Amino acid sequence: MSRSAAGKAYLICGGASLIGSHLADQLLAAGAGEVRLLDNYSLGTPEIIAHLDGDTRVKRIRGDILRLNELIEAAQGVDGIFALAGFLTLPMSQNPPLGVAVNTEGMVNILEAARLAKVRHVVFSSSVAAYGNTAADTLAEDSPTTMASVSPVAAVYGTTKLLGEQLGRLYAQKYGVGFSGMRFSSVYGERQHARAVNANFIADVHDQIRRGERPVIVGDGREVHDYIYVTDVAAGCIAAMLNGEGGQVFNLCTGVDTTHADLVRTILEVCGSEMQPEYREDTRAVRSAGGNHLGFSPTKAEREIGWKPAVSLRDGVARMVAWREKQRG
Ligand SMILES: NC(=O)c1ccc[n+]([C@@H]2O[C@H](COP(=O)([O-])OP(=O)(O)OC[C@H]3O[C@@H](n4cnc5c(N)ncnc54)[C@H](O)[C@@H]3O)[C@@H](O)[C@H]2O)c1
Numbered sequence: 001m002s003r004s005a006a007g008k009a010y011l012i013c014g015g016a017s018l019i020g021s022h023l024a025d026q027l028l029a030a031g032a033g034e035v036r037l038l039d040n041y042s043l044g045t046p047e048i049i050a051h052l053d054g055d056t057r058v059k060r061i062r063g064d065i066l067r068l069n070e071l072i073e074a075a076q077g078v079d080g081i082f083a084l085a086g087f088l089t090l091p092m093s094q095n096p097p098l099g100v101a102v103n104t105e106g107m108v109n110i111l112e113a114a115r116l117a118k119v120r121h122v123v124f125s126s127s128v129a130a131y132g133n134t135a136a137d138t139l140a141e142d143s144p145t146t147m148a149s150v151s152p153v154a155a156v157y158g159t160t161k162l163l164g165e166q167l168g169r170l171y172a173q174k175y176g177v178g179f180s181g182m183r184f185s186s187v188y189g190e191r192q193h194a195r196a197v198n199a200n201f202i203a204d205v206h207d208q209i210r211r212g213e214r215p216v217i218v219g220d221g222r223e224v225h226d227y228i229y230v231t232d233v234a235a236g237c238i239a240a241m242l243n244g245e246g247g248q249v250f251n252l253c254t255g256v257d258t259t260h261a262d263l264v265r266t267i268l269e270v271c272g273s274e275m276q277p278e279y280r281e282d283t284r285a286v287r288s289a290g291g292n293h294l295g296f297s298p299t300k301a302e303r304e305i306g307w308k309p310a311v312s313l314r315d316g317v318a319r320m321v322a323w324r325e326k327q328r329g
Contacts, residue, residue, distance in 0.1 A: 003242040003243070004030070004031075004242070005027055005030040005031060005032045005238065005241070005242065006030060006031035006032070006033075007031065007032070007033045008032055008033060008034075008078075008079040008080070009032070009033055009034035009035075009036070009077055009078045009079055010027055010032055010034070010035055010036070010078055010079060010080050010081070010082065010241075011036040011038060011074055011075055011078045011080075011081045011082070011119075012024060012035065012036065012037050012038065012081075012082045012084060013038050013039075013065050013071070013074075013081060013082065013083050013084060013085045013106075013110055014038075014039060014044070014065075014082075014083070014084035014085030014086060014125075015036070015037025015038050015039045015044075015049065015060070015061075015084075016037065016039035016041060016044030016045060016046060016048050016049055017039070017043075017044050017048070017084045017085070018044075018048070018187065018189070018191055018192060018193050018196075018230060019084055019125065019184075019187060019230060019233055019234060019237070020037065020039075020044075020049075020082065020084045021048045021049050021052075021191055022189070022190075022191070022230050022231055022233070022234040023082055023084070023234040023237055023238070024037060024049065024052060024058065025052075025234070026231070026234050026235060026238055027238065028052070028055060028057060028058070030238070032057065033057060034057050034059065034078075035057055035058050035059070036059045036061055036074055036078065037049055037052075037058065037059070037060050037061065038061040038062075038063040038065075038070075038071075038074050038085075039060075039061075039062070039063070039085065040062065040063060040064040040065075040085075041062070043087070043091060043193075043195060044193070046060075048191050048193075061074050065085045065102065065106035065107075065109055065110060066101060066102065066105060066106055066109065067109075068109045068112060068113060071109050071110060071112075071113035072112075072113045072116055072117060074113070075113040075114060075116075075117035075119055076117050077117075078117070078119055079119070079120050079121070080119060080120055080121045080122065080123065080241045081110060081113075081114055081119055081121075081122045081123070082122075082123050082125075082237055082241070083107060083110045083122055083123065083124045083125060083164075084125045085102060085106060086102060086103050086106070086125060086160075087099030087102050087103055087157075088157070088195045088196055089129070089153055089154055089157045089197060090195050090196070090197060091195055092153055092156060092157045092160075093153040096153075096156065099156075099157075099160070100156065100160060103157075103160035103161070103163075103164065104160050104163050104164065104167075107124065107163070107164040107167055107168075108167050110122065111167055111168060111171040111177060111179075114171070114177045115171060115175045115177050119177065120178055121177075121178035121179070121180070121240075121241055121244060122168060122171075122177060122178065122179050122180075123179075123180045123182060123237045123240045123241050123244070124164050124165065124168050124179065124180065124181045124182065125182060125184060125237075126161040126162075126164060126165050126181040126182055126183045126184070126249065127157070127158065127161045127183055127184055128183045128184065128185045128226070128251065128253060128294075128296055129154060129157050129158035129161055130145060130158050130161045130162045130165065130183055131143065131145055131146070131158070131183075131296075132145050132146045132147040132148070132150045132154075132155065132158055133146055133147075133148070133149060133150050133291065134146045135291075135293070136295060137295055138295045138297045139251070139294065139295050139296045139297060140251070140297045140299070140300060141183070141248075141249045141250060141251060141300055145158075145162060147159065161183075164181065165181035165249050168180075168181050168247055169181075169247035169249075170247075171247070172246055172247025173247060178244060178245065178246065178247075179244075179246075179247040179248070180240035180241070180244035180248055180249075180250060180305075181248070181249040181250070182233075182236060182237055182240060182249075182250055182252045183249065183250065183251045183252060183253070183296075184228065184233055184252050184253070185225070185226035185227070185228050185251070185252070185253035185254070185294075185296055186198035186199065186225045186226060186227050186228065187199065187228055187229075187230050187233050188202055188227055188228075188229065188230065188316065188320055189229050189230030189231065189316060189319065189320050189323075190230065190319055190320060190323040191230070191323070192230075192320060192323075192324075198225050198227070201260070201263070202227075202263070202267065202317065202320065203324070204216075205263075205264055205267045206267055206271070206320075206321055206324060209267065209268065209271045209273050209275065210271075214275050214276060214277060214278045215264050215267070215268065215275070215277045215278070216277070216278050216279075216280055217260050217261065217264055217277045217278070217279050217280070218279075218280050218281065218282040218283070219260070219279070219281075219282040220279065221259060221260045221261030221264070221277070221279060222259050222260070222261065222292045223259065223260050223291070223292065224257035224258060224259050224260075224291070224292060224293065224294055225257075225258060225260075225263075225294070226253045226254055226255070226256060226257060226258070226294055226296050227254070227256075227258055227263070227313055227316070228252065228253055228254050228309060229309070229311035229315075229316035229319070231310075231311060232252075232254075232309040232310055232311050233252055235307060235310070236250070236252040236301060236305075236307045236309075237252075239301070239305040239306055239307035240301075240305050240307075242305075243304070243305040243306060244304075244305055248304070250300055250301040250304070250305065251296050251297060251298055251300065251301060252298070252301060252307075253296040253297075253298050253309075254298065254309045254313075255295075255296060255297055255298045255299075256313070257293060257294050257295065258313060259292075261277070263313070263317075264277045265277075266313055266314055266317050267317055267321070269314070270314065270317050270318045270321050271321065
């Protein structure tokens with residue numbers, strides 16, 4: 001059975017996030033009756049949701065997911081909660097105690113509020129970082145997790161996401177709170193912030209091209225990531241909210257491994273530049289897990305919640321570049 005968002009009320013925790021802003025757009029376009037955006041603005045800013053001013057269905061709530069009472073109040077009468085508030089690897093490296101608290105204690109608070117307010121379903125922003133550096137041809141949701149040689153901060157981040165998933169599965173089993181843990185790959189797009197290492201690379205390359213400099217690739221250019229456009233991620237979260245049952249985990253990825261060399265070539269093409277990249281030795285302090293093969297599979301999400309990505313890398317890069325150019329004025 002496919003449910004509809006029309007007329008329903010939803011709470012987005014981390015409502016001033018990159019993904020939350022697009023989620024709000026799509027929920028409103030789907031006819032949602034109310035969209036509550038809860039954020040403490042510790043990382044996100046009100047500007048990212050400023051375009052929603054004037055829509056009477058949008059309620060902004062300044063609140064903290066570390067305060068259960070605020071969540072319980074915000075969750076009253078909603079059909080579903082999108083649990084997006086969290087610290088990515090970069091903010092986690094800047095403030096590990098707060099990052100661990102928000103990603104874990106904050107998540108258990110959201111589930112507790114969902115239980116107490118009798119919310120039907122919670123969709124959680126997990127990450128492919130939960131796999132660590134598991135090596136396999138194809139990484140599906142039942143593949144094991146290997147943190148052994150992942151950098152400490154990436155392992156801490158990935159472990160907080162694993163804990164969030166398991167808490168969600170526990171609340172589904174024990175209390176019947178529906179739960180979908182969505183493992184996003186590298187998200188990028190319009191309204192991009194500077195907190196995500198892999199999206200920062202796209203922005204850096206674009207900035208270099210704009211300055212007339214050759215784009216720099218560290219290493220041999222064969223490092224791969226699975227870049228997924230932000231509107232596809234928002235659509236996947238909504239598909240899970242409407243069609244998810246019980247307690248499940250899904251990859252939200254394209255299934256395409258894109259090398260840094262191919263990505264830079266795409267950005268150069270989109271910018272109409274004929275420059276060649278410059279290769280430099282790799283001295284990065286914070287980098288996400290990855291190697292020359294990832295192989296994340298999106299097939300479970302397509303099979304069980306009817307979602308698949310719609311935006312190609314070329315179109316996504318063109319949209320992000322156009323948005324960045326517009327920002328510059
Ligand atoms: N962006 C990616 O590439 C990516 C990839 C995988 C997973 N994720 C996950 O998806 C989620 C959203 O990602 P994003 O890039 O849109 O994030 P973001 O950094 O734009 O937003 C996170 C939001 O959470 C808010 N927040 C932090 N602590 C809070 C607290 N205690 N109470 C209330 N709000 C709080 C911040 O102010 C911010 O607006 C995160 O949980 C992230 O870990 C993102």
